[in-house]
Amino acid sequence: MPARRPAYPFTAIVGQERLKRALLACAVCPQIGGVLARGQKGTAKSTAVRALAALLPHVEVVRACPFSCAPEGPHCPDCAARFHAGQALPTDWRPARLVELPLGATEDRVCGALDLEAAIRHGRARLEPGLLARANRGLLYVDEVNLLADHLVDALLDAASLGENVVEREGVSLRHPARFVLVGTMNPEEGEIRPQLLDRFGLCVELSAPEDIDARVEVLRRRAAFEADPKAFAEAWAGEERACARAIVEARHALPLVRFPAALMRRASELCREAFVAGHRADIALRLTARALAALAGREDVRDGDLDEAAELALVHRRRMAPPPPPEQPEQSDQPDQKDQQEDQHRHESEQEQQERQTGPQQAEPRPMDASANEDEGDLDQPDESESDESESEGASASAVLETIFPVGAAFRVAPLDYRKDRVQRTGSGRRTRSRTSQKAGRTVKARPHPEPTDLALDATLRAAAPHQLRRRAAMAAAADVAELAADVALLVRGADLRQRVRERRMGHFVVFVVDASGSMGAGRRMVEVKGAVLSLLLDAYQKRDKVALAAFRGQGAELLLPPTSSVDLAYRLLEELPTGGKTPLVHGLSLGHELLARQLRRDPTCLPLLVVISDGRANVSAAGGKPLEEVRLAARAIAGDARIRSLVVDVERAGLVRFGLARDLAQELGAQYRRIEDLKARDLVDAVRGARRWGDPQHGGVG
Incomplete structure (x- = not known):
């Protein structure tokens, strides 16, 4: 058998x-609770974790x-019973495990599950240990922890903080020690972790490749030497490795004696x-962490440097923005300027409406987007060019008037936002809609026959086998099946008895808001209502474990304001x-929303995706050099071509004698539900989202 390749040295x-x-x-x-290493690929995250395992001391x-x-405890139930009975516990020394x-592990594999062989053969409920038991007193490594199912991450972090794994399932009730160093690595480009889970990691490190040329050259040199002869390279660093391992052992022995001065204790709380x-x-x-670094x-005493270094590790992922200060009353001298600015804004809107009447007098009724491209786009381009000429003639001051920041409307309680229940099996977690799940987690709603079940419904299997026991034993005796009789089987189970669990659990949604932040959104202060509704949905998403993204388009492009997240810490300030x-x-904006979905x-x-477009449907900026409205049509049809995406269009066009109806046309191209903002308050907007979320409901589908 070939020798195992040595790990890359930690100190190298x-x-x-x-x-x-x-x-x-x-x-x-x-x-401490483990380490989360966040950084781009190729920054030695996995290498460092695997190298640390070689430094950990052997365990008894x-x-x-x-x-x-x-041997000294804590003990599992069997070891505890023997220890309290006065029996000697024989021991062995072995290396600490990595x-x-x-990512594809199940909850049974992680936490442990019922030992089916013991249950069927001997009628005893016994736990088959999982990965948490194997990692006890070692190192548990989760690569790409941000892609791991949330309920598994919860179980890992609970065990890491408590030092034990608690199993209460399928007739098994057991606690066993689970003291390990938990390390998670992730690439932020592939998604973030929920803030609740992020906080459970004791330490966090942001990683990046070294910028110093000499350091980068040294990385290449050492890696080439390791690849050429791993054994010789490991031997060259053996001295540094032994010194580092010895420092860990000595620090563990010294840790209980390290004192934390009262003055530094107060300073630590001030830092938090x-x-x-x-x-x-x-x-x-x-x-x-400060005590461990001192050890x-x-x-024997924690110093300021230990506390400062610990703060860089323990607070980087927990730091939040300061809450916004209460709004200050404007001074009397500022009021005329604000009034003048509002009057200028209303004057600009009135002039814009007058231009619309002059360029499109026959468009009092909505027209489909595919009607007479030249006439439609000509009508729309003319006001845009007038606006552009007017903006250029007025200069920078007029441009500044159009740059208005509206406040965020008051938050409100969100009505239930549920998809209509279907039979699609999904993965993930949340607190909103019940859905079938392919994971070994969630509530069992029924069991069905399956020749090779991956999630065995033991109770249903035993009930299916129980009525046939007398007949099967009689047939076995008649066939003189001595081998099976000798096995003293408590229950005879056949393939036809096996049952597969059908589970349900609550799932979260994924909502992308695409908000029109152009000049027409300022009319009637509609942006106040839109911001209030978006903030309320974000708060509801935080409670229901939804994922929400927020994008805005204005000027010459679209901008992702809030990446897919469940956190609302930054939402208020961003809005x-x-x-x-x-x-x-x-x-x-449509392209960015489609890309996110x-x-x-x-x-x-x-997943359950929903695109919410809040706009008046106008378009006067091209992405590829073509006609803006034609590009909008193509983008909308591309989104409508994916049947998994549901859309909602909220029309913010100002009511008047003339309505272009472009948002209605956009909704037709998207196959989306359509609502006018004049008919919607903040609460109504949430109800419209609720309606769009009902998959396949004929009462809520299509253009209203």
Whole structure:
């Protein structure tokens, strides 16, 4: 059998000092809660984690214990019973394990599940240990932790913080020690972690490739030497590796003796308060990390430098923006200027309406977008050119008038936003809509026969087999099946008895808001209502574990204001500072919204996507040099071509003698539900979203 290839030495990694210090601190004190390493690919995240495992000291475990219990405790139930009975616990020494958790792991594989063989053969409920048991007193590594199912991440972080795994399922009730160093790595380009889960990691490190040329050359040189002869390279660094491993052992022994001065304890709390962290996990992680760093340095007291370094590791992912200050009353001297600005804005809107009447007098009724392209686009382009000429003639001051920032409307309680229930199996989690799930998590709603079940419904299987026991034993005896009789089987189960679980769990939604922030949105202060509705939906998404993205288009392009997230910490400030004015690059907004939805669907083809477009339907900026409205048509048809995407168009065109009806035309091209904002208050907008979310409901589908 060929010799196992040695891991890349931990001490040979060039740079990434913060990551190495964070890993060492958690190796000394696993109670910190683990490390999350965030960075682009190729920044030594996985290499550092695997290299750390070689530095961890050997551990003494109870012989043949499936949970790797330490002889002095804590113990699993079997070891505890033997220990309290006065029996000796024989032990063995083994290396600390590095256990990698694959993304496709099930909850049974992670936490443990009922031992089916013991249940069927002997009628006893016994736990088959999972990955948490195997990782006890070792290292548990989750690559791309941001792609791991949320309920599995919850289980991992709970076990990491409590130091034990609690299993209550399928007739098994058991606690066993699960003390490990949890390390997660992720690439932010592939999605973020929910803020609730992010806070459960004790430390976080932001990684990037070294910018120094000499450092980059040294990385290449060392990597080439390792690839040429891994064994010789490892031997060359063996001295540094032994010194680092010895420092971990000595720091573990010294950790209980490290003192944390009262003055620094107060300063640690001040640092957490200045970072506007939520809760007290940051305070606890900060104190534990500072003590571990002091122990690594061989000191008996925590110093200011230890606390500062710990703060860089424990607060970077918990730091929040300061809450917005209360609005100040404007001074008396400013009121005339504000009034003049509003009058100028209304004057501009009146002139714009007059131009619309002159250029399109026969468009009092809505017309389909595919009617007479030359006439339609000519009618629309003329006001745009007039606006452009007027803007240029008025100069910078007139342009500034069009750059208006409207306040955010008051938040409100959101009505239920549910999809109509279907039979599609999905993965994921949330708190809104119940859906069938292919994961081994959620409520079992029924069981169905299956020759090779992947999620065995044990109770249903036993009930299916029970009525046939007398007949099967009689047939077995008649056939003189001595081998099966000798096995003393408590229950005879055949393939026809096997049952597969059918599970349901609540799922979250994915909503992309595409908001028109051009000059026409300022009419009637409609942006206030739109901002209030968006903020309310974001708050509701936070509670229901939805994912929401917010994009705005104005000027010459579209901008992603809020990436797909469930957090609303930044939403208020982003909405509050969103300016209104400029041209209308509608095609850019549609393309960005489609890109966000397509990216999410590639990652999760069974997600529940919804595109909400808030606009008057005008377009006067081209993306590819063509006619703006034609490009809008093509973008809308591309979105409508994906049957998985549902859309809602909210028309913000100002009521008057003339209506272009372009938002209605856009809704027809998208196959979307259509609503006018004049008929919608903030609450009505949420109800419209609710209607658009009802998949396949004929009462809510199509253009209203």
